[in-house]
Amino acid sequence: GAVVSQHPSWVICKSGTSVKIECRSLDFQATTMFWYRQFPKQSLMLMATSNEGSKATYEQGVEKDKFLINHASLTLSTLTVTSAHPEDSSFYICSAILGETQYFGPGTRLLVL
Amino acid sequence: KNEVEQSPQNLTAQEGEFITINCSYSVGISALHWLQQHPGGGIVSLFMLSSGKKKHGRLIATINIQEKHSSLHITASHPRDSAVYICAVRPSGSARQLTFGSGTQLTVLP
Numbered sequence: 001g002a003v004v005s006q007h008p009s010w011v012i013c014k015s016g017t018s019v020k021i022e023c024r025s026l027d028f029q030a031t032t033m034f035w036y037r038q039f040p041k042q043s044l045m046l047m048a049t050s051n052e053g054s055k056a057t058y059e060q061g062v063e064k065d066k067f068l069i070n071h072a073s074l075t076l077s078t079l080t081v082t083s084a085h086p087e088d089s090s091f092y093i094c095s096a097i098l099g100e101t102q103y104f105g106p107g108t109r110l111l112v113l
Numbered sequence: 114k115n116e117v118e119q120s121p122q123n124l125t126a127q128e129g130e131f132i133t134i135n136c137s138y139s140v141g142i143s144a145l146h147w148l149q150q151h152p153g154g155g156i157v158s159l160f161m162l163s164s165g166k167k168k169h170g171r172l173i174a175t176i177n178i179q180e181k182h183s184s185l186h187i188t189a190s191h192p193r194d195s196a197v198y199i200c201a202v203r204p205s206g207s208a209r210q211l212t213f214g215s216g217t218q219l220t221v222l223p
Binding site for chain 2: 034038042043044045046049091093100101102103104106107109
């Protein structure tokens with residue numbers, strides 16, 4: 001079946017640094033990808049919708065200047081957490097739709113010290 | 114009140130038991146998804162429903178659009194079924210975005 005990959009799977013960084021997370025659709029093209037964040041014991045929360053060749057659409061309360069999204073090709077979207085702080089520590093998941101099925105990446109666990 | 118409510122929040126069962134997880138939603142939807150999230154975090158899409166019933170192996174999902182309710186059943190449960198099961202709906206008019214329930218943590222004991 002279709003596969004969505006993420007890299008890295010986990011990252012530890014110091015406060016104030018920027019972290020880039022890649023999301024790739026491995027065997028299909030995705031004009032739209034979704035970025036979610038999940039805190040422990042909580043459900044997934046949509047952060048933004050990434051659109052190939054155009055600006056991402058951010059959910060209310062998500063700072064677009066802090067969470068930079070680039071969807072430069074039909075198979076790659078990147079999420080950059082700029083000037084990361086400990087409260088940004090979370091599990092970040094991307095997703096893409098093929099047909100009627102939504103495929104999720106394996107997630108990236110971010111820990112900001 | 115959340116748009117998507119799941120029950121129970123936690124469920125422990127003995128191997129072999131029949132399991133039911135419920136999902137109620139309060140908005141009009143175009144589709145409902147059942148997802149499985151393993152301890153490592155990876156999410157697998159189990160079903161997408163817009164009406165009726167679907168079956169895949171030991172898993173059965175049903176939906177009643179009029180009552181805004183869906184159930185996920187697992188027959189002959191096994192410890193490897195232990196995971197978080199998440200109900201997610203696509204609200205009508207929302208092109209592709211999903212609204213997620215808080216999940217049901219299932220533990221199947223050997």
